[in-house]
Structure formats: C-alpha cells, structure tokens
Amino acid sequence: MTDRDTIAAIATAPGAGGVGIVRLSGPKSRAIAEALAARELVPRTAHYVRFRDEHDETIDDGIALYFAAPASYTGEDVVELQAHGSPAVLHELVARCVTLGARRARPGEFSERAFLEGRLDLAQAEAVADLIAAADVRAARAARRALDGEFSRRVDAIADELLAIRVHVEAAIDFADEPIDTLGGEQLRVRLRDNALALDDLLKAAERGRRLRDGLHAVIVGPPNAGKSSLLNVLAGSERAIVTDIAGTTRDLLHETIRIDGVELTLVDTAGLREGGDVIEREGMRRARGELQRADLALVVLDARDPEGGRAAVIDAIAEVPLRVWVHNKADLLDADTRQPQDALNVSARTGAGLESLHARLRELAQGNADAAGEGAFTARARHVDALAIAREHLAQASIELDREALDLAAESLRLAHDALGEITGRVHADDLLGHIFSSFCIGK
Ligand SMILES: Nc1nc2c(c(=O)[nH]1)N(C=O)[C@@H](CNc1ccc(C(=O)N[C@@H](CCC(=O)O)C(=O)O)cc1)CN2
Ligand SMILES: Nc1nc2c(ncn2[C@@H]2O[C@H](COP(=O)(O)OP(=O)(O)OP(=O)(O)O)[C@@H](O)[C@H]2O)c(=O)[nH]1
Numbered sequence: 227m228t229d230r231d232t233i234a235a236i237a238t239a240p241g242a243g244g245v246g247i248v249r250l251s252g253p254k255s256r257a258i259a260e261a262l263a264a265r266e267l268v269p270r271t272a273h274y275v276r277f278r279d280e281h282d283e284t285i286d287d288g289i290a291l292y293f294a295a296p297a298s299y300t301g302e303d304v305v306e307l308q309a310h311g312s313p314a315v316l317h318e319l320v321a322r323c324v325t326l327g328a329r330r331a332r333p334g335e336f337s338e339r340a341f342l343e344g345r346l347d348l349a350q351a352e353a354v355a356d357l358i359a360a361a362d363v364r365a366a367r368a369a370r371r372a373l374d375g376e377f378s379r380r381v382d383a384i385a386d387e388l389l390a391i392r393v394h395v396e397a398a399i400d401f402a403d404e405p406i407d408t409l410g411g412e413q414l415r416v417r418l419r420d421n422a423l424a425l426d427d428l429l430k431a432a433e434r435g436r437r438l439r440d441g442l443h444a445v446i447v448g449p450p451n452a453g454k455s456s457l458l459n460v461l462a463g464s465e466r467a468i469v470t471d472i473a474g475t476t477r478d479l480l481h482e483t484i485r486i487d488g489v490e491l492t493l494v495d496t497a498g499l500r501e502g503g504d505v506i507e508r509e510g511m512r513r514a515r516g517e518l519q520r521a522d523l524a525l526v527v528l529d530a531r532d533p534e535g536g537r538a539a540v541i542d543a544i545a546e547v548p549l550r551v552w553v554h555n556k557a558d559l560l561d562a563d564t565r566q567p568q569d570a571l572n573v574s575a576r577t578g579a580g581l582e583s584l585h586a587r588l589r590e591l592a593q594g595n596a597d598a599a600g601e602g603a604f605t606a607r608a609r610h611v612d613a614l615a616i617a618r619e620h621l622a623q624a625s626i627e628l629d630r631e632a633l634d635l636a637a638e639s640l641r642l643a644h645d646a647l648g649e650i651t652g653r654v655h656a657d658d659l660l661g662h663i664f665s666s667f668c669i670g671k
C-alpha cells in the first residue's frame with residue numbers, strides 16, 4: 227500500500243516528561259526525518275542527532291530511529307524522533323513534519339494502519355487500546371494475552387471449522403438425491419455439535435474478559451427515597467447525584483467508576499422503583515430495569531425502618547442479576563436496640579455507620595469477579611460477546627436445519643455464523659465499524 231500518505235503525531239502521553247516521542251509512518255517518513263536530522267538514517271540504528279528548524283536552528287537534540295517497511299509497528303516506513311519530553315518541543319517537531327509533507331494523524335491511525343497492513347487483527351488492535359487503558363495489573367495481563375492473539379486464535383479456529391463444515395454441506399447439496407447420512411451426515415452433525423460447544427466455552431470466556439476489561443458493573447436499586455443516591459455519593463466520595471427528600475428525585479442513570487484496592491467497579495444510580503409515577507419517573511424506572519439486564523451486581527437499598535415495604539417492588543427487577551448485596555440504609559434512624567438483619571447490611575449514608583462492612587463486601591465481590599477471569603484470561607469487549615452470541619444462534623439454527631436435511635438453509639446459517647466470527651477479528655468488516663473502533667484510541671497510537 228504505497229499510495230498512503232505519511233502521518234505524524236506525538237506518541238507519548240500529553241504533558242511534560244523525561245523523553246517524548248514523535249512518530250511518523252508512511253512513505254515519506256524517512257525523507258522527512260532525514261531533513262529534520264540533516265543526515266542519512268540507517269534502519270534500526272539509534273542515531274544521536276539535532277532536530278533542526280527551517281533556519282537550521284536546533285529545536286532539540288535527541289534520538290532518531292528508522293524502521294524500514296515492512297519490519298515496523300505499522301508495516302510501513304516508521305521513524306521515531308525521541309526528544310526531551312517538552313510539549314513545546316514535541317509540538318514544534320510535529321509542525322515541522324507537517325511542513326515537510328506529513329499530515330497529523332487521527333486517533334488510532336497508527337494501529338489502524340497496522341491492522342490494514344495485516345500486522346494485527348481487529349481484536350488485537352482493540353487489545354492495544356485496552357492494554358493502554360487497563361485499570362490494574364490483571365486487566366493489563368489479560369489485554370496482553372488478547373494482543374498476543376489468544377482470543378483471535380480461538381475465534382479463527384472455530385471459524386475455520388465452520389467453513390469446512392459448510393463446504394461439506396454445499397457438496398452434499400449437489401447430491402440432493404441421496405440421503406445425507408450416506409454422505410457423512412452423522413459425522414457432520416457431531417462436528418457441528420463439537421464446535422457449538424467450543425463456541426459456548428469461548429462465549430463464557432469472552433464474557434469474563436468483558437467484565438475484566440470493564441470491571442464489575444454494580445447497579446444501585448431500591449424503592450424511592452431509600453437513599454440510593456446518597457449511598458452512591460458516599461461510595462464515590464463526592465456529591466455526584468442530586469439528593470432530596472422528595473421520592474422520585476433520580477430519573478436518569480448516573481455512572482460513576484470507583485476503585486477499591488486497585489480493583490475497578492462501575493456504580494450506577496437509578497430511579498427508585500415503585501408502582502405509578504409520572505411519565506418522567508416511569509421512563510427512569512424503565513431505564514433502571516434495562517440497566518439491570520447488564521448488571522453483574524445489584525446493590526439493593528431499602529429503608530432500614532421498613533425494609534419489607536420496598537422489597538416487593540425490586541424483587542422481580544433483580545431476578546436475573548447474578549450477584550446481590552442487600553443494604554438497609556438510614557440505620558441512624560433505628561432504635562438502638564433493633565436487631566441486625568440476617569441477610570442485609572445495616573448502614574447509614576448520613577453518619578457513615580456500616581460503610582466499612584459494605585466496602586469490604588464490595589471489595590470481596592469485585593476481587594472475585596477479577597479472579598474468576600483466572601489463568602489464561604484475555605480481555606474482550608461487548609462487541610465481541612455480541613458477535614459470539616450471534617454466531618452461536620446461527621449455529622443452533624444450522625444444526626436444526628441439518629437435522630431436517632434442509633441443506634441450503636444450513637449452509638446459509640453456517641455462512642452467517644462464520645461472518646459473525648469474522649467481524650471480531652475484522653476479516654469481515656464494515657468501514658464504519660473500523661472508524662468507530664479506532665476513533666476511540668488516543669492520538670499517536
Ligand atoms: N519506542 C517504541 N517503543 C514501543 C513501541 C513503539 O512503537 N516505539 N510500541 C508500539 O506499539 C510497543 C512495541 N510494539 C512494537 C511492535 C512491533 C515493532 C516492530 O518494529 N516490528 C517489526 C520488527 C520485529 C523484530 O525486529 O523482531 C516487525 O514486526 O516486523 C515495534 C514495536 C511498545 N514499545
Ligand atoms: N437519616 C438519614 N437520612 C438519609 C440517609 N440516606 C439518605 N437520607 C435522606 O433520605 C432522602 C432521600 O435520599 P436520596 O439519596 O435522594 O434517596 P434515593 O433512593 O436516591 O431516592 P430517589 O432518587 O427518589 O429514588 C434525603 O433526604 C436524604 O438526605 C441516612 O442514612 N440517614
């Protein structure tokens with residue numbers, strides 16, 4: 227792909243640092259860097275040089291490093307200008323590169339080129355961004371495994387199998403007169419079932435990987451006025467949510483990321499659940515229920531003075547949520563001799579009583595969530611989980627169609643399952659998908 231232009235960007239984090247790097251990729255990289263450094267660059271050699279402006283004055287001294295295509299991060303000619311980590315110097319270097327014929331890179335454009343040059347597949351390129359954004363060591367390790375292709379290899383292995391099965395099915399279509407069992411139909415069915423099982427395993431692993439990337443998703447639910455928003459505020463350590471004594475204060479969802487001992491947790495405040503309410507409140511409740519569909523954990527907040535009163539309104543809504551923590555709030559309003567509940571934590575968002583136990587419980591669950599990821603875990607994204615689930619459905623369909631000897635339909639279902647898997651690694655892709663993924667990267671990556 228020699229018709230591409232040459233891009234330039236600061237590759238190091240914004241702000242002052244010991245060393246800062248401007249990176250170039252594309253056919254003019256070498257010529258631009260040689261003009262800046264006023265010398266010839268030998269591939270893969272660290273040259274100590276002065277970077278010069280148009281008047282031959284020194285912008286900075288530093289290291290120029292040239293990687294000749296295709297042995298580079300992007301697969302194109304790449305040059306790194308390693309200067310002092312001064313934002314002023316680095317911006318001037320980029321401006322100089324632009325004058326000499328480069329264009330400022332868009333976010334993620336280096337990794338996008340690495341993808342387009344076949345150096346990384348799409349799931350690996352996404353893993354680069356996930357590695358950079360990893361909140362803790364475990365998430366970084368898991369992103370590293372995805373970057374090394376552990377996820378992609380499993381996706382590809384199943385995709386290859388589905389293709390092979392489809393070839394068999396298509397071949398059988400040409401012998402439409404014969405019953406499929408004389409054409410190895412039973413073996414095909416077994417093979418299809420084995421791959422469906424492998425896909426189930428991969429889907430579970432990807433769901434764990436998604437949680438590992440995003441952290442535990444905890445939704446705060448309960449009847450109106452129980453103190454859900456107050457609890458979010460004390461857990462977040464800031465007055466994020468509006469608190470009033472009017473029942474039905476919260477309508478929109480409010481997301482807040484907190485860290486407990488280095489483990490990340492997303493808290494979502496929701497509208498109180500009850501019968502009735504005005505149009506806005508009902509929409510709030512609808513959103514609350516929707517959010518619970520994606521929840522790993524329901525933090526159920528009830529009024530300690532009347533926990534039974536609010537329980538009925540939430541019990542259905544949390545039926546599908548895997549983990550629950552029951553909290554009785556406003557414990558400060560209880561008589562001192564009231565018994566501790568068996569299966570709930572008494573807390574007070576107002577006085578802070580009981581919050582230590584709640585913290586400990588959340589830490590335990592968040593840690594468990596991260597641990598469940600286990601050895602060999604890789605990070606994954608919601609997009610990957612969705613694609614695997616779609617592939618799984620098409621595979622189930624293919625299996626039914628094969629049993630009915632509806633071979634044309636089975637072949638089509640196999641093709642759709644194969645395409646869904648291909649979207650994960652980007653072997654099948656829509657251009658707007660690529661734009662969407664890479665635009666969420668940082669500039670210079
Ligand atoms: N200075 C610097 N450090 C960096 C990067 C970089 O671009 N520059 N990286 C950027 O993300 C990461 C490392 N990733 C890289 C991946 C491939 C190649 C590369 O040149 N690959 C060639 C040569 C391989 C070899 O010599 O064995 C190739 O694959 O053909 C370089 C960096 C992290 N550290
Ligand atoms: N005494 C006491 N009052 C509290 C406590 N927590 C919250 N409150 C009060 O209870 C009222 C409701 O608190 P919110 O946090 O807005 O309750 P909510 O569950 O978010 O209510 P909605 O958003 O309407 O569903 C406010 O007046 C708070 O000050 C507590 O632990 N003790």
Ligand SMILES: [Mg+2]
Nearest residue numbers: 454455475476
């Ligand atoms: Mg509220």
